[in-house]
Amino acid sequence: MATEQETRRAGVTVRSARWIENLSETQFAYLLLTPMILLMGVVALWPLARTFTMSLRADSLFGAAQLGQFIGFDHYVALLTGEIDAQLTRPFFDPGQPFRSALTVTFIFTVVSVFFETVIGFGQALVLDQDFWGRRWLRVAILLPWAVPIVIQGMIFFLLFQPGVGFLVEPLQSVGLFSSTPTASSVDSMIIVVVADVWKTSAFMALIILAGLQSVDRSLYEVSKVEGASTWQRFKTVTFPLVLPAVLVAMLFRTIAAMRIYGLIETVSSCSTVPSLSCLVVTTFGARQYATAATIAFVTAAIIGILVSVYIVKYADLEGGGF
Amino acid sequence: MAGNQASRRTFLGGAATAGLATGLAGCTFGQVTGAGGTTVVQLAAASGSYQAQSDINEALHEAGMPRDVRVSISVVGSSQAQSQYTRWLSAGLEKPDLLRMDSGWTIPFILREQIANLSESMPDVAQRIKDEYFQASVDTVTAPNGDVHGVPLFSDFGLVLYRKDLVEEAGFDPSGWATSPLSWKRFAEVAKQTKDRTDAKHGFTFQAMVYEGLSCCDFNEFMTTWGGSYFGARKNLLENVGERPVTVDADPVVKANRMLRTFIQGPDDSGALEEFAGPISPSAVLTWSEDPSLSAFTNGDAVMHRNWPYSLSVAGAEDAFGTNLGVMPIPYGVRPGEAQFAGMGGTKSALGGWHVTMNPNTKRKDAAREVLRAMTRDSFNVALMNILGYVPPKPDLLTSKQARSVDVLGRYVDQLELAGQNAVPRPATVVWPLQSPRIAQQVSAALSGDKSPNGAMNDLRRILEDIEHSAREGR
Numbered sequence: 001m002a003t004e005q006e007t008r009r010a011g012v013t014v015r016s017a018r019w020i021e022n023l024s025e026t027q028f029a030y031l032l033l034t035p036m037i038l039l040m041g042v043v044a045l046w047p048l049a050r051t052f053t054m055s056l057r058a059d060s061l062f063g064a065a066q067l068g069q070f071i072g073f074d075h076y077v078a079l080l081t082g083e084i085d086a087q088l089t090r091p092f093f094d095p096g097q098p099f100r101s102a103l104t105v106t107f108i109f110t111v112v113s114v115f116f117e118t119v120i121g122f123g124q125a126l127v128l129d130q131d132f133w134g135r136r137w138l139r140v141a142i143l144l145p146w147a148v149p150i151v152i153q154g155m156i157f158f159l160l161f162q163p164g165v166g167f168l169v170e171p172l173q174s175v176g177l178f179s180s181t182p183t184a185s186s187v188d189s190m191i192i193v194v195v196a197d198v199w200k201t202s203a204f205m206a207l208i209i210l211a212g213l214q215s216v217d218r219s220l221y222e223v224s225k226v227e228g229a230s231t232w233q234r235f236k237t238v239t240f241p242l243v244l245p246a247v248l249v250a251m252l253f254r255t256i257a258a259m260r261i262y263g264l265i266e267t268v269s270s271c272s273t274v275p276s277l278s279c280l281v282v283t284t285f286g287a288r289q290y291a292t293a294a295t296i297a298f299v300t301a302a303i304i305g306i307l308v309s310v311y312i313v314k315y316a317d318l319e320g321g322g323f
Numbered sequence: 324m325a326g327n328q329a330s331r332r333t334f335l336g337g338a339a340t341a342g343l344a345t346g347l348a349g350c351t352f353g354q355v356t357g358a359g360g361t362t363v364v365q366l367a368a369a370s371g372s373y374q375a376q377s378d379i380n381e382a383l384h385e386a387g388m389p390r391d392v393r394v395s396i397s398v399v400g401s402s403q404a405q406s407q408y409t410r411w412l413s414a415g416l417e418k419p420d421l422l423r424m425d426s427g428w429t430i431p432f433i434l435r436e437q438i439a440n441l442s443e444s445m446p447d448v449a450q451r452i453k454d455e456y457f458q459a460s461v462d463t464v465t466a467p468n469g470d471v472h473g474v475p476l477f478s479d480f481g482l483v484l485y486r487k488d489l490v491e492e493a494g495f496d497p498s499g500w501a502t503s504p505l506s507w508k509r510f511a512e513v514a515k516q517t518k519d520r521t522d523a524k525h526g527f528t529f530q531a532m533v534y535e536g537l538s539c540c541d542f543n544e545f546m547t548t549w550g551g552s553y554f555g556a557r558k559n560l561l562e563n564v565g566e567r568p569v570t571v572d573a574d575p576v577v578k579a580n581r582m583l584r585t586f587i588q589g590p591d592d593s594g595a596l597e598e599f600a601g602p603i604s605p606s607a608v609l610t611w612s613e614d615p616s617l618s619a620f621t622n623g624d625a626v627m628h629r630n631w632p633y634s635l636s637v638a639g640a641e642d643a644f645g646t647n648l649g650v651m652p653i654p655y656g657v658r659p660g661e662a663q664f665a666g667m668g669g670t671k672s673a674l675g676g677w678h679v680t681m682n683p684n685t686k687r688k689d690a691a692r693e694v695l696r697a698m699t700r701d702s703f704n705v706a707l708m709n710i711l712g713y714v715p716p717k718p719d720l721l722t723s724k725q726a727r728s729v730d731v732l733g734r735y736v737d738q739l740e741l742a743g744q745n746a747v748p749r750p751a752t753v754v755w756p757l758q759s760p761r762i763a764q765q766v767s768a769a770l771s772g773d774k775s776p777n778g779a780m781n782d783l784r785r786i787l788e789d790i791e792h793s794a795r796e797g798r
Binding site: 283289 | 413532534606607609619756760761763764767771773785789790793
């Protein structure tokens, strides 16, 4: 009896081992990926689905329940038409006050900060790609801001622009750039937050672009030199096209992070002064408007998703569809 | 191909062994060791209490808390407490056992049945709270059916601190200011002239950052002394959501804005209030909450300063200004009889203060109750007054000999009593979390000169009406 069972068990093992061994390379790859895909489904897709179902319910301000009755897409309609604006810390979208409505603030921040980070990061990477004495120390120096925690970074910039404490307030006010209380003004604070972000994350761009630069085949430069190409021509025809995929990947990462900006704003200024999309999610969540918070979170995720696909399409074009 | 398949088998075998090993390690190291002989009750409170943890425990033991119970403070910043507690209690956590809650937002937790009912579990303590404590404080910890849901820990009232030495140097006589409030006009003159005649940098400092403190307290105070109100008559502050009038564009509210604008921008500004002295306040007030504004005062930069009673024990300490620190009630804009809205006008102090409430899911109910019981003893209130400068939430105790003998704070008991009698609550209804940031934004815009006082208050009225309207529909 026992031997029969053992044989059967052994038979199952042998059969499954054989089944695995007979899988094609692709099938085997998918088999190995299955646990990861399941895990991703649980930690990424389930919360997203749950957020979505929460967003279809009403807010429950009065009762003991966390959420109100099912209301379908009412929150989405109210959010996109501006009906809900009064119940948010700042309006969701109001082109009349671009520095005080969440969508415009988030877009302005993303476009401006990613632009400057790319340009400065590219410049730094080009410098670091050269051979010179002390290069490794310069690399460390450029990377240092990247190692500063967000809260410390926020405090540094908060104090720099705090009247009576920071040394930057009076000179910037006297030349007419800033008001006397920059951290309380929406436009000034936005500029400070952008500068703080560029200061910190240009290093990240530089690092990824540098990796791209170092993988460029050096013999291409020698060929172009022999051909008599100028420095600009070398950059335009060799460096830039070859490093562009790396730049796009770096920009993709930065864009996603920039669209989610929150911590820096809270430490430098406040969500009331510089309202980003994440700010609205946090403030509505704090005011127990769970369904509204879920709606804004879902819309934010959708906007980020759309932006990401733009990059992915662009990247696929470059790679000839191999992404 | 054969080699490839063999390596697959090795890989799977390796993965299985690793998984088993990890699982076993989890069993071995996952055990929890039991606690020692004393029961530790966790209290979520601000960092000040954390630093005074051992003094607080000593005071609690003296007030009758059993020796085998100890309170451990876990720090939750005052500004994060509300949303943090909402998350903890909604998730049904069993710790912290006790929560320090702002009197301004305890009621929503009561209505959602997220904190324990003391009238049911400790009727004697609940009765003592009703009998002995400031009525205004008790109201903010009581359910609509009259059940008490927490122990008021201390009361807070807005006050004006000033430098007696500087004021006298400038030729003013401050005797009588302690209990007979000044008018804002006179106050501004004194501040301006003292600033000009001494080496003080600022005349008057307060808190006008875009935060809860501006809408609940600083501006609420200034506005009500002018006879204004967010929602008409005083009875509307805590009820009638959706049906009450929004009155932030009324004349007294606009006047309060213009007065503050004169303080910051000076009398020549387009939004200034006629015949008021200025500028007496730095524009930095627009970025200040309590602590930054207090350090500017204790540094010796300012003549007058609006703050809570905790600041008295800081600024009145021997190594600070000592007896040179004067304290007076908040000045008035109009007399109570001349106020546009019932219950407003005259000197008014924003009502603050914190309660201690019990997490209904706690596993240490008996010990937590002992802590709460000890917290209602007079000896504990007086000890807190000594340790942290917290004002006892009991009117009789506040004016008692015991309280008057407390170092520093004991000197200002009369001012505290007067402020307590004139306390005005914030309109902490269920829609207040939505309204508060919008009020702070618009007031800040009016004070900084971004908007005209009239324009800002008109915008604010529209926003608040919108919120009231949506609350009525939501119900």
